[in-house]
Amino acid sequence: MEYIAREELEKLQFLRLKETLRRVYKSSPFYKRLFKENGLKPLNFKSLKDLPQIPFTTREDLRKNFPYGFLTLPLNRIVRLHTSTGTTGKPKAIFFSKKDIENSAGLIARSMKMTGAKDKDVFQNMMSYGLFTGGLIFHYGAEKLGLLVIPAGAGNTERQIELMMDFKTTIIHITPSYALYLADILEEKGINPRKNLNLRMAYLGAEPYSESTRQKIEQIFNIKAFNSYGLSEMNGPGVAFECQFKEGMHLWEDNFILEIIEPSTGKVLPDGEEGEIVLTSINREAMPILRYRTGDIAFVYPDKCQCGRTHRRISRIKGRVDDMFIIRGVNVFPSEVERILMSLSEVGRNYQIILEREKSLDVMRVKVEIKKELFDGSLEHLRGLEEKIKAKLKSELMLTPKVELVEPATLPRTTGKAKRVIDKREI
Numbered sequence: 100m101e102y103i104a105r106e107e108l109e110k111l112q113f114l115r116l117k118e119t120l121r122r123v124y125k126s127s128p129f130y131k132r133l134f135k136e137n138g139l140k141p142l143n144f145k146s147l148k149d150l151p152q153i154p155f156t157t158r159e160d161l162r163k164n165f166p167y168g169f170l171t172l173p174l175n176r177i178v179r180l181h182t183s184t185g186t187t188g189k190p191k192a193i194f195f196s197k198k199d200i201e202n203s204a205g206l207i208a209r210s211m212k213m214t215g216a217k218d219k220d221v222f223q224n225m226m227s228y229g230l231f232t233g234g235l236i237f238h239y240g241a242e243k244l245g246l247l248v249i250p251a252g253a254g255n256t257e258r259q260i261e262l263m264m265d266f267k268t269t270i271i272h273i274t275p276s277y278a279l280y281l282a283d284i285l286e287e288k289g290i291n292p293r294k295n296l297n298l299r300m301a302y303l304g305a306e307p308y309s310e311s312t313r314q315k316i317e318q319i320f321n322i323k324a325f326n327s328y329g330l331s332e333m334n335g336p337g338v339a340f341e342c343q344f345k346e347g348m349h350l351w352e353d354n355f356i357l358e359i360i361e362p363s364t365g366k367v368l369p370d371g372e373e374g375e376i377v378l379t380s381i382n383r384e385a386m387p388i389l390r391y392r393t394g395d396i397a398f399v400y401p402d403k404c405q406c407g408r409t410h411r412r413i414s415r416i417k418g419r420v421d422d423m424f425i426i427r428g429v430n431v432f433p434s435e436v437e438r439i440l441m442s443l444s445e446v447g448r449n450y451q452i453i454l455e456r457e458k459s460l461d462v463m464r465v466k467v468e469i470k471k472e473l474f475d476g477s478l479e480h481l482r483g484l485e486e487k488i489k490a491k492l493k494s495e496l497m498l499t500p501k502v503e504l505v506e507p508a509t510l511p512r513t514t515g516k517a518k519r520v521i522d523k524r525e526i
């Protein structure tokens with residue numbers, strides 16, 4: 100399936116799309132209504148090109164139809180609930196049938212195998228277990244591939260380290276921010292991650308991060324780190340994953356139809372152009388979602404991957420449409436700030452962006468942890484570095500920030516998804 104000819108892949112996509120349309124038209128309360136309102140009938144879809152006739156589905160639609168409004172199966176056929184990490188209001192509830200669980204495990208197993216995971220590997224899943232998909236969904240996939248799975252969950256870092264050492268963990272699944280935190284704790288304990296651990300790979304996902312952060316993590320642990328993308332609404336993890344070439348993530352197009360749109364107009368963009376990822380699940384039973392606006396910004400690589408897999412690759416996620424902040428008219432993605440900071444060798448492992456208003460001017464203040472080796476009990480000797488960071492941010496972002504250096508390992512750390520931006524401005 101990974102190497103299927105494009106033509107065959109598109110045929111399969113259309114078959115599965117039609118099946119999905121029939122399913123939702125018959126049984127999903129939300130889509131029944133949507134199809135009626137828009138005069139749509141599954142029979143009228145003649146090719147993949149007809150897909151854009153269907154209006155987008157948004158997070159708001161999921162919220163408004165919470166909890167069961169998208170289901171196409173009765174509850175006796177539903178076996179699992181997950182929710183998406185929402186910061187405000189009701190979470191989004193996502194349901195799985197037995198077949199959906201089996202299928203999502205297959206997508207993870209396929210993704211892990213692609214990176215070179217073997218059944219003799221010891222896999223420590225350091226993502227939160229429970230409602231978040233990063234725990235259980237990944238767990239089932241790793242088991243399916245036959246690895247020894249340690250369901251460590253997130254947090255309790257001392258215990259994580261003990262598990263890694265006792266069982267000689269070779270692969271971890273972790274958020275990039277937690278990986279850096281873990282590195283700090285290892286350092287504090289005098290454990291050398293390159294020598295005293297047996298790690299060879301990490302799967303990093305669940306939040307945006309830069310290429311330099313990946314490299315930093317690879318260097319600290321002496322491992323290969325692969326980018327893993329997914330969202331609860333579609334499957335959880337296992338939607339797109341990097342192969343050994345680590346240039347974009349193959350999006351499993353036998354399970355999802357991929358579109359990139361311009362967020363403001365909804366116009367579908369050609370490969371190579373950056374926009375919002377829109378996904379249609381075409382291989383789900385309990386709760387298929389059509390043309391879902393993920394809010395995630397990326398582009399599709401227009402060329403073929405060297406590995407020969409035919410599923411198209413999406414770029415690293417730049418951020419979310421709603422992550423972007425505007426300061427003095429400049430649009431800024433936190434991931435851009437991260438990329439610039441992490442490209443400087445003097446910078447440590449953590450940073451924070453604070454947006455505030457001084458008199459009537461908006462100011463971006465960036466707190467930056469410095470590298471441990473540079474800290475000698477004071478920050479006085481580092482004024483030059485402060486200026487250097489400021490100049491670099493200014494030249495790349497076209498915006499003059501305030502830069503504040505702080506001691507290593509002093510900014511708030513997280514074992515899950517990081518919160519990078521604190522907006523103190525009043526509207």
Ligand code: AMP
Binds near residue numbers: 307
């Ligand atoms: P959740 O549904 O709670 O698992 O959150 C899914 C969201 O996490 C996605 O829509 C993305 O915004 C973000 N996310 C997941 N994986 C990645 C990744 N590899 N890079 C950047 N953001 C990611």
Ligand code: ZN
Binds near residue numbers: 408
């Ligand atoms: Zn590839």
